[in-house]
Amino acid sequence: MLQKLMWVGIWLAFMGAPIGDLLDGNHTTVPTVLGWLGLAGFVTVYLALVLRHTARPMATATVYGLLGFLAVLALTLSLTLGSPWLVLFVYVSVSCGATLSLALASWAILVTTATMTVIGTHTAHVADVVPDLVIPTLLGGFAMTGVRHLIRTSVELREARATVAQLATNEERLRMARDLHDLLGHSLSLITLKSELAGRMLPGHPEQAAKEVADIEQVGRQALADVRAAVSGYRRMTLPAELAGARTVLNAAGIQADVPTEAPGGLPAAEEEVLAWVLREAATNVVRHSGARHCTVTLDVCQTLDGRFLELRVRDDGRPRPGAPAPDPGHGLTGLRERLEKVSGVLETEAGRKGFTLTARIPLIPDASGIPLVSGP
Template sequence: MSDDTWVGIGRTPANPRQIRMKVLWIGVWLVFMSAPVADLAGGGHTSWATALGSLGLAGFVGAYLLLVFRHTSRSPDPGQARWAIALLAVFAVVLSLTLGLPWLVLFVYVSVCAGAALPLRAACRLIPAVTALMAGLGLAIGGEGAGDLIPGLLLPALLGGFAMTGVRQLVRTTVELREARATVAQLAANEERLRLARDLHDLLGHSLSLITLKSELAGRMLPGHPEEAALQVADIERVSRQALVDVRDAVTGYRRLTLPGELAGARTALAAAGITARVPAGPPEGAAGPEGLSAAREEALAWGLREAVTNVVRHSGADGCTVTLAPRQTLAGRVLELTVADDGRGTAAVAPGNGLTGLRERLAAVDGTLTVHPGASGRGFRLTLGVPLDLAPSGGTDPGSS
């Protein structure tokens, strides 16, 4: 089903198609209205009673859909909700007393509305009260079939109402979590902007102040001491070039991929695609820093993880994906291995595409390796990347840092 048709839990419908889908999902429970509809269609009432009953049923259904549609994901004004539920209860009482036992099913919908729109404590009091009212009216109306009909409606009224309280809590918790996630993302973006502003201030503040001072000094020296002014201009050029190098280094640091960041991104991307993700929180202890993984090797693994997860999301059709990250001792030394395994569509032959070819070249530049083969169970693929963990001895050249 396309994204423009499906509306997620707690989301407001964004287009007419999503509105129709939500109405259909809520309206499917109107199947229990078959008893009143059959009673009207059976011809057991006068034409006036049938017409008024049809109008009453249409008004009841409209009020029910409006109340559940609008207030499951957001809390209405308690007073308005109580008045709306009281109106539905009046409809149910009047229609049941005038048209007979089949109309007692309306009380089930009153109970569901109480669970959907009222606070939990009020709903827990009102749902049993509505159920008791339904049973009392049924006994008062009596008639053939009352002994079988009333017990059959008691359980749906109670369970339907209390189940709706759980659904409402789930929907509203989902809405709150989504809002909290958006707030956290906004705060993180603001913090990153502040950090970038601080770093640029620290990098450029001194350099620009020095350039300004030397420019003023060169301007004063220029008429009488051109040689000294030329020295100041040379210093200005040197300071400005160094400032440019510092800014480039800072920007490169911001753009560099890191394993913790890509692991978090992989977890989010897999969950968004509906794939069960088993992803570690971060690199194992001792696999980072000057005694473990160089920046270039970490970046190569991060690129590999991104490429692998992208392939799983786009092409695999997998239900689950497992990412492991662990050091391993080999004959050539210690390596850090990253494995991405999925249970999607797998074939015996694995044809490398442009992404895997580029990734293999990126890993080769830091003495890393890449292997791709079908999953052990015959489903999916397993991609394994490895990079050396131990850096070159002091004074040597690290092939991953060139």
Template structure:
């Protein structure tokens, strides 16, 4: 089962029944503090009519509270709705506390939490203490135990201000997610513009020349067939060269790069539920061919981890190293899976080896990955190490 189907991300509304259930369960845990008024009703300390009204009031209070908390706090709610609902919760908490006794003072804690979850910080920072002050005032007016009042002051303040922090965290997470989506969209737009520009530069002149020569050959064909044949030959030459240019451009677009494959590996492992430790960037100034070989190898190695390893964690390291034969760039992919997965024929290691041979690179594999050297001695996991020689111009890579 995909983790996305069971987990509700920060700042994301639930998208299915299962996620709604998980969010309700998470919120419902905090409703355990409602046990005091529930017990007060069950104990029969009040007349039947008071018990009935108290039960109705408690159900209405919980319903209004859940309406506020279940709403996506990442988006601004209607201000009038928030103000009226919180005012209603406060008034209902006051009425129930004044009429039914000490056990109902806990409702003010939920009013404080609602303020922190829905109000802007500039409003919440004075309204939360105000709600707590009302709690204390009502507690002191009646025959309530001061120990109970004191015990509720701290949860009211802490719960309210903690929710302001959670709300700000959710908003920040949503803004960051939106910013990443915007950056990705801008990058895609820039790539499309670059592709359009390159194709125009590659084909615009060639197709214009082919059109002109075709028209010229058509006019020459009746009276000057030899000259028309020369124009047709030129058309063939220009079209062949245009085809070569387009193939070269397409090859360049399709060539994998290490930064792109690192990002792809991060996405693939996350989608498979595998915790990943992957470098944020690739070294600068890599020669084109070694970078392409390592990029293909990284893609194949991560694919093997996702499909065959049953791993929970994968680590990718990428760093230059000095050897007796010169400087090399070393790529290591390590997992804590079943071990030796990927050593059988047909898993892509042959293709990696063939590509490495074109740049005089080396490939080593061993059983035992993350945690293999621990006291448990399980020996599970798999480690794949590739190294390619570098030109002397990689001074910026270190």
């Protein structure tokens, strides 16, 4: 609104001529008072028409009526008070450009300029009227036509973007609904049928009922696995969420957790998701296999001979508990290495008397040097 007012207010600089004419005392008391009233009414209608119509179009009859009022007032004041009031036709031209269609505005601007020129030839020297008023009247009107078209285009673009976003949201909802229906429709129907069958068999055939119950359990587990797989595709893992999750799971296991509260910004989605997986797997292994009392997680930007890297390090002070199951290499460290290789990253592990350390590094592109340094509190 302020920018629009500034743009429209630029043209008020031409009001210096009629204001100066009133202040110079060139007229008697009655014409001076009527001139001030006419000027105030003209400016009020002009601002209301231009500012309101560019934001929210008025009714066609209202626009025509206000434009007619401005034209009549400019004509009357110019004929009665003299050539300084010819500048009012500049505002009539600007108003036409701001409110009328392009074709109609072009004709209205030309007619307004011609009318002002004709009146000017009778009230002032032609050499003063043509360069000083005709050019501003034409430029002001057509410039406002362009501004109005730009405003309309911007509004339509915002509306189109909102429509596209809404359509994308609706399409995603439909996709999720289709996927859930495909995943659960058959499984839930089968569970319902087998539950009814087991209920009928239970009094007289307990062994067959138990078989049906076992089938129900199997179908339920498969449906749960399908839902988890589908949800993992909808929801991308992020570092901030996994940092909070690691802190929670470590504390719940009675392990003192030293975990950063913030993650680096500006990371590509693929790299961030890989580091989130590494952190989740590392925290799980600490809880399940280490027997540690303390675990430290750090995120640092480091410089090596091969370039700059973002390094995630998970260090614990525990030792494997006797009889504790070993991590499954297919879903553990081997899986993490495969994920890191997809983003040109590396995984290092170090087992010692004072605990286990897992380090993951991913390269940073040259223009990502502004990534903030994040470390544990």
